[in-house]
Amino acid sequence: MNALSRRIASNFFALTLTLTALTLSTSALASEVxxxxxxxxxxxxxxxVASIRDTPIDGIYQVRLETGEAFYSDVEGQYFLVGDLYENSGQGLVNLTEQSRNDERAARLAGVADADRVIFRDTTESRVEIVVFTDTTCPYCRQFHDEVPDLNAMGIEVHYLAFPRTGMNGEGARQLQQIWCADNRSEAMTSVKREEAFSGTVDCDNPVEAQYHLGMExxxxxxxxxxxxxxRMVPGYVPAERLAAMLGLDG
Incomplete structure (x- = not known):
């Protein structure tokens, strides 16, 4: 065997050991979880329990419940810690819990089909899309909706999901179900938020209740x-220009 062949064999052996170690490590982690x-x-x-994730701290895991609540636990499940985990990095304190929360939120919302959203976009080239949980009985939701044309003009698509803030037995839930059952949801959304006369059925297979629970989660x-x-979630009304700046757009 020449020198080149020996080097190739040696590198292959080292790679095999590394992959074996990684496999064993992954298996051990899965077993502990x-x-x-x-x-x-x-x-x-x-x-x-909805999910369990490893953390940078040996023997400590992030646990997220089906209710959306999260905490940290040792591997025995004997000690719990509630709160945010920060990394003291060279750039300052980094909220690892919030990063994880944002990643999971983005993944959950990505699973909502466009067919289950009320989407506002115009002919302007789309630059970014935002998801907005909304309620027709909310004054600040109406104020936000008035600025949707401005957002669309800046290339920001607005994707509405339903969140009846007083629960599924309130007026907001009824109106949202009517909107999602309408033939033209965007027109229905605008009419209801302008408090114009609108009549519609709630007798359809609509996602309002599912989106309400998703919002809470x-x-x-x-x-x-x-x-x-x-x-990242921004609670409350934000003017169009400020929202564009938060998205890194210049208007």
Missing amino acids: DRLAERLQVGGQPMP VGVKGTPAIVLPDG
């Missing part, structure tokens, strides 16, 4: 709740 999921109980009752507390492409 599985054990933790089984051990997470309070008062003898299992917790509704991703941290919506009120409306409007604006979600940027990276998953």
